[in-house]
Amino acid sequence: MTPVASTLSQLRLDDHAAWSGRLDSFTVDQVRQVLDDASGRYTLDKLAALVSPAAEPWLEEMARLAEQLTARRFGRTIQLYAPLYISNACINSCRYCGFNRTHHSPRTRLSIDQAIADADILAAEGFRNILLVSGEDPSFVTVDYLCDLAARLRPRFSTITAEIYPLLQKQYATIARAGIDGVTLYQESYDRPTYARWHPAGPKSDYDARLDAPDRFASASMRRLGLGVLLGLGDWRIETLALAEHANYLARRYWQAQVSFSFPRIRPAPEVAEQYDHLVSDRQLVQMMLALRLCFADAGIVLSTRESPGFRDALARICVTSMSAGSRTNPGGYSGRPDSTEQFAVHDARTPAEVAAMIRSAGRDPVWKDWDAAFTAPATPAPATHV
Ligand code: SF4
Numbered sequence: 001m002t003p004v005a006s007t008l009s010q011l012r013l014d015d016h017a018a019w020s021g022r023l024d025s026f027t028v029d030q031v032r033q034v035l036d037d038a039s040g041r042y043t044l045d046k047l048a049a050l051v052s053p054a055a056e057p058w059l060e061e062m063a064r065l066a067e068q069l070t071a072r073r074f075g076r077t078i079q080l081y082a083p084l085y086i087s088n089a090c091i092n093s094c095r096y097c098g099f100n101r102t103h104h105s106p107r108t109r110l111s112i113d114q115a116i117a118d119a120d121i122l123a124a125e126g127f128r129n130i131l132l133v134s135g136e137d138p139s140f141v142t143v144d145y146l147c148d149l150a151a152r153l154r155p156r157f158s159t160i161t162a163e164i165y166p167l168l169q170k171q172y173a174t175i176a177r178a179g180i181d182g183v184t185l186y187q188e189s190y191d192r193p194t195y196a197r198w199h200p201a202g203p204k205s206d207y208d209a210r211l212d213a214p215d216r217f218a219s220a221s222m223r224r225l226g227l228g229v230l231l232g233l234g235d236w237r238i239e240t241l242a243l244a245e246h247a248n249y250l251a252r253r254y255w256q257a258q259v260s261f262s263f264p265r266i267r268p269a270p271e272v273a274e275q276y277d278h279l280v281s282d283r284q285l286v287q288m289m290l291a292l293r294l295c296f297a298d299a300g301i302v303l304s305t306r307e308s309p310g311f312r313d314a315l316a317r318i319c320v321t322s323m324s325a326g327s328r329t330n331p332g333g334y335s336g337r338p339d340s341t342e343q344f345a346v347h348d349a350r351t352p353a354e355v356a357a358m359i360r361s362a363g364r365d366p367v368w369k370d371w372d373a374a375f376t377a378p379a380t381p382a383p384a385t386h387v
Pocket residue numbers: 090091092093094097098099100101134135136204
């Protein structure tokens with residue numbers, strides 16, 4: 001059993017009745033005491049109090065504290081990024097996803113030149129931070145493909161990250177050397193039966209292999225480690241505790257890297273007619289985001305265009321550190337390929353310029369570029385001086 005699997009197993013988060021009882025047992029007064037701790041540090045007990053039903057009356061106070069903590073650690077800035085979908089072919093059959101291999105929709109894979117055509121549009125809009133996204137398509141989206149694409153993207157983008165299928169550690173190291181310096185990989189659900197229900201076939205059906213992947217990319221020197229659960233599949237309070245344990249484990253072990261949380265909520269997707277037992281309301285999502293911020297002061301908080309404009313506007317003022325804008329979730333979507341299938345429907349369809357204007361009106365600076373490769377380049381020797 002891997003270290004993180006062992007950590008989660010010891011907590012018995014799969015004992016839903018026991019955890020629900022524990023969460024329900026917190027009192028409003030206990031939550032108030034927890035809020036006296038402004039350290040931004042994590043303990044499981046603290047987070048459990050903050051995601052408990054007893055914390056609901058404290059949301060306004062939690063938001064006030066989260067805003068202060070975010071401003072102190074990140075300044076009054078929000079990074080902007082855009083996803084670039086490179087393939088919607090997939091060998092998995094996640095029941096909530098438009099790219100499910102059993103779906104009949106045609107598949108689109110972008111050649112390097114086609115991907116660059118989309119990337120050029122994003123660069124012209126101002127983006128310097130790009131997220132490569134793909135279905136699990138290992139026969140097309142190979143390590144060589146990713147390295148070649150990264151080499152072409154590097155002159156245009158200061159930050160290149162990837163949200164792709166799990167790789168081996170040495171493959172992650174190879175794409176890191178090619179300039180991809182962050183990976184996001186959602187466990188989707190930390191609850192094994194829930195995970196099995198929604199991932200019935202393909203490599204992704206192996207829960208443990210997926211759980212182990214962040215260790216592999218973190219140990220391959222990735223600077224940005226993105227985690228998340230797909231909200232709607234399992235009990236959000238218990239999923240938040242498991243997600244936090246995973247993040248805490250990674251942050252302690254790979255302290256040079258930055259952990260980020262994303263909060264993908266289920267969205268309508270092509271050919272998907274599933275019913276979800278655990279849909280998360282706006283208020284619950286806010287509670288989850290605030291609770292994680294108050295326990296992980298240095299973590300990135302990412303909010304994508306899955307969310308509505310009004311919801312994103314409100315959270316931009318509180319704890320978000322990174323936002324996508326103008327997103328297309330189909331390969332070739334920026335350069336006009338409406339025939340290619342999208343992964344899910346975006347909710348915030350504003351242009352990048354409109355989102356940047358919103359961020360400014362929220363009293364934050366939109367940041368298109370937050371990193372320069374020169375920061376990690378070998379130092380140039382100082383010229384010799386003679387005395
Ligand atoms: S969620 Fe990812 S792995 Fe699952 S079907 Fe969709 S693209 Fe494939």
